[in-house]
Each structure stands twice: as C-alpha cells, then as structure tokens.
Amino acid sequence: MDKEQALKETNEIFVDMFDDEDIVLSYETTAEDVEEWDSLTHIQLVVAIEKHFKVRFTSKEIQSWQNVGEMLDCILTK
Amino acid sequence: MLFKAGDSYEHQFLVSEELYSGFIHLFEDRNPLHTNEDFAQGKGFESRVMHGNILNGFLSYFIGECLPTKDVIIHTQEIQYKKPVYLGDQLDFSATVQDYYESVQAVVFKYQFKREGVVLAKGKIQIGLI
Numbered sequence: 001m002d003k004e005q006a007l008k009e010t011n012e013i014f015v016d017m018f019d020d021e022d023i024v025l026s027y028e029t030t031a032e033d034v035e036e037w038d039s040l041t042h043i044q045l046v047v048a049i050e051k052h053f054k055v056r057f058t059s060k061e062i063q064s065w066q067n068v069g070e071m072l073d074c075i076l077t078k
Numbered sequence: 079m080l081f082k083a084g085d086s087y088e089h090q091f092l093v094s095e096e097l098y099s100g101f102i103h104l105f106e107d108r109n110p111l112h113t114n115e116d117f118a119q120g121k122g123f124e125s126r127v128m129h130g131n132i133l134n135g136f137l138s139y140f141i142g143e144c145l146p147t148k149d150v151i152i153h154t155q156e157i158q159y160k161k162p163v164y165l166g167d168q169l170d171f172s173a174t175v176q177d178y179y180e181s182v183q184a185v186v187f188k189y190q191f192k193r194e195g196v197v198l199a200k201g202k203i204q205i206g207l208i
Contacts, residue, residue, distance in 0.1 A: 043153060043182040043206060050179060057181035 003027075006053070006072045013048050017041065027069025049075070080146050080207070081185045085175040089144055091136045091191075093128050093167045101129055128163040133191055133199050136171060140189070141205055150205045153184065157201035167193050176202070183207040 011025045018036055031037040037045075049071075050056055055078040065071045102108060110117035111127050118126045134157065141152055163169070173189035183206055190200035 040153065043184055046182045047177075047179050047184055047186075047204070050181065051177075056179075059181050059183075062181050 001076065003069075003072050003076060006075055007068070009052065010049065010068065010072065013045065013052055017045055017048060025068050027067065027072070029068040030066070053078070079178075081175050081178045083175050083178060087140070087144055087173045089140060089171045091139075091169045091171055093132060093163055093165055093169065095165065097132060097135075098128060098165055101132055101135075105129075105131075123162055125164045128165060128167070130157070130159050130163075130199075133157060133159075133163065133169075136169070136191070137189070137203060140171065140173060141203065145205075147207065149208050151208050153204040153206050155201070155203045157199055159199050161193075161196060161198045163191075163193070163198055167198075169193055169198065173203075 007025060007027065011023065014023045014025060014034070015021055018034065018041070023034065031042065046057065046062060053075050055075055057074065061074050065074065102113070107129060111121065111123075112118075112129055113126060115126055118124075134155070137155060137157075138152075141150055142148070170192045171189065172192070173187045175185055176188045177186040179185075184204055185207065186202060186204045188200070188202055191198045
C-alpha cells in the first residue's frame with residue numbers, strides 16, 4: 001500500500017467517525033483542523049485505524065505524530 | 079499487564095423485584111410492555127418484558143466493580159437484544175477481552191447474557207484505563 005492509498009482509507013475512517021462527508025484529510029492535517037477531534041475521539045480514531053490497517057501502535061509513536069502524514073508514515077513502516 | 083486478549087470474566091445477576099421497581103421509580107418508563115401482564119402476553123411474550131436498559135445497569139456494575147482495576151471509564155457500549163428478559167430471571171453474564179490497545183490504553187470486551195444457556199443479549203464495550 002502506498003501513502004496516498006493509506007490517506008484515502010484513513011479519510012473514510014474519519015468520515016465515518018465524525019459522521020461528516022465533507023472531511024478531506026491531507027498529510028498536513030492536524031487535530032486543530034477537524035472540529036470535534038478531541039481526546040476521546042482521538043482514542044476512537046486510533047482504535048479504528050489500528051483495526052482497519054491491522055497494525056499496533058505504541059503510545060510513544062502516537063505522541064510523536066505532528067500530523068496525519070506522520071501517522072501514515074508510521075502505518076506504512078509496520 | 080492488567081488485560082490481555084482472551085481474559086474472561088463471569089458474574090451472575092438477578093432481575094429482582096427491587097431492581098425492576100427501582101428502575102421504574104427512577105426512570106418512569108411505565109410502558110405497558112414492562113408493566114402490564116395482559117398487554118405483554120397479548121404481544122406474544124410470556125410475561126412483562128424487563129426494560130432492556132436494566133442490562134446496561136449490569137454492564138455498568140461489571141465495568142465499575144468486577145475488573146482488576148477501578149481506573150476505568152467506558153468509551154463506547156453496544157448491545158443487541160436477542161430474547162426478552164423476565165422478572166426473576168437469573169442471568170449468567172460472561173465477558174472476554176477481545177482486544178487491548180496499548181497505544182491508547184483501551185480494552186474491548188465482548189460480552190453476553192445467558193439464561194439457562196440461551197443468549198438473551200450480547201454486545202461489546204470499550205473502556206479506557208485512566
């Protein structure tokens with residue numbers, strides 16, 4: 001899987017999670033760019049992403065991400 | 079590690095008169111399906127059907143009191159009702175850790191309520207370790 005495909009699939013997870021068809025993620029997207037992306041939603045997103053991509057993150061990895069692109073890079077290294 | 083996939087828990091719950099009347103007193107759901115024997119039987123049930131959310135109260139007890147730590151909070155919860163629960167039912171509850179997400183300290187349980195081996199309700203609960 002390439003990064004663009006991972007972004008597309010992650011976007012679908014976000015659309016479903018936030019129930020918002022208008023969400024368009026980019027590599028630079030951060031929590032501040034998405035309304036309602038709070039700490040609890042963040043947990044739900046991580047769980048959904050781990051489940052979807054069949055990967056497991058560490059808490060250290062999660063804390064290191066600055067944006068969606070860095071999260072995707074992490075997925076692609078798994 | 080407090081939780082790992084496959085860990086299982088069991089508990090028995092009784093749908094007592096006290097619980098039933100307390101639920102009605104607190105939440106005031108007196109729908110005849112729950113309170114009128116003739117109405118319930120007219121709809122094809124054996125007796126008054128207990129409020130489905132009584133089971134959610136049992137789930138609350140399980141999460142709050144039966145786990146190896148009190149440092150928990152419920153994130154999400156879903157339940158599927160398969161068969162009616164009646165007053166006086168003794169329910170066998172079981173739950174199994176389906177997934178543990180170390181990254182966000184979240185635990186997903188699959189659970190079910192049975193009466194005499196028959197599944198009455200089942201679902202999933204996700205909790206966070208706080």
